[in-house]
Amino acid sequence: MLSLTRRVFLASAAAAAAAFTLSGPVQAEDKPQIEFLYSPFADYAPFFIAKDLGYFDEFGLDVSLAPKSGTAETIQMLASGNSLAGAATWGAGLFNSIHQGATVTIVATLARMPDTVPSPSPFMVSEKAWQDGIRKVEDLKGKRVGIPGPGGFGLYSVAKALEKGGLTLDDVEAIYLPPPATAAAFANGGLEAGWSIEPFALQLEKEGLGRRLVEDHTFGTELGFLAFNNEFAQENEDVVVRFIAAFLKGARLLDNGGWNDEKILDIVAQYTGTPKDTLKGISYTIRSEDGSIDLDSVREQEEFFRAQGSLEYEGPIDIDTVYRTDLLEKANALLAKQ
Known part of the structure; x- marks a missing residue:
């Protein structure tokens, strides 16, 4: 259950969302505030870009980036309402938490493995x-x-x-x-x-x-996802849509040559602690252009963990109960208007 303070915030965020248009963003003091949990890896680069290049501001959001220690922490923080947004990887713990009714809303892919070598994860x-x-x-x-x-x-x-x-x-x-x-x-x-x-x-x-x-063992495998606290997503759909749009704008910049930009490398180096010269030599994960999740890949991972005896339920998890493709579609439509 979210606290009274959190509920008051949600109401104010909804009001701010209603006041926003691309042609006339709300004033800074009225922007919905979102804390996003991240790991200091290049997979999270779209969020670093969206923050430092002003994409979140452009879509009327006040986003702060907070480092985290792992997937389990992210799901717990989002489910409890202690943070509103974050990204995490697929795994047995996540599948079990969905089965148990974890109150998170998944809205887009974080990253997937490329179909080429060298691999970002050899x-x-x-x-x-x-x-x-x-x-x-x-x-x-x-x-x-x-x-x-x-x-x-x-x-x-x-x-x-x-x-x-x-x-x-x-x-x-x-x-x-x-x-x-x-x-x-x-x-x-x-x-x-x-x-x-x-x-x-x-x-x-x-x-x-x-x-x-x-290096060719996980071609195309879905690595992780972007998620929100479930109640926040339900009560502030427009805010979530604009956050996704800013993320997609950053992701498209990276996936279409952005890694060759010195300014981009400076930003990623700052958040990851990885020297810029090192960033120039590594391979990167990618994303679908529209941010959609390859559910077949997710199902393969689910079956793997079932075979390992790590799942607490039978049959495929009902991902549709937590994956809001409608919000992703609205974000793509919003971005297309620019």
Whole structure:
């Protein structure tokens, strides 16, 4: 249940939304205020761009960006009303929370894996293991493999990579650790292989600690989504639509050559803490131009976690209960008017 203070805010936000038009934005003090939870990764770059290039202001919103620690935190913060918007990755915890009636509204994709190499999230082998003769996925049977956690995209990605060599997760020793820790584990021989993500993958290569072993295992896979507190989305649809429009404008800028712009790289470097020169050398996730989610990809991940015994329900989750495609369609129509 949202607090009285929050409800008063929602009412004022709705009033401000009603006063907004593209030709005459509301005054700054009247703009709806939204705190957006983000992770300091390039996947979130559209939001950094929308903030620093004034796209949120352009659509009559006062948006603040707040760092977060993970997907579980995002869903909990949104469901409780402690934050209004955020992005998270698909995973067992998210599927179970939807089944349990989590009060979040999903409105658009965050990012998906490209259909090309180099991959933004390669499966890597340590240089030490490579020199010891581990050159193929098949060679990893019984070896230690780094995975960021037991119920998210990292686990799914590693499983898909192992499939390339006829292996399963049961054939390796899973070592759970975050991507930044992989470098030390590769260096000291604590891991033979592991999941990675940019910019850490490039750093492993530059430092001579790791090599890309598999890159074509998650082509086109949906990585994450944009979501809002459910009650806020229901009572402030126009505000949500304008937020999505600003996000899509930033995403389209990036996906149509924006990564070659020095100004864009400066902005992303500021939020991610990744040096600009490093950003120039990495590969990036992408998005559908209209922000739509590939539900077939989501279903594949759901079935994977069911096979792992991580889901608390039978049959496919009813994503339609939380995915508001109508708001996404309105955002695209609003953006088309510019």
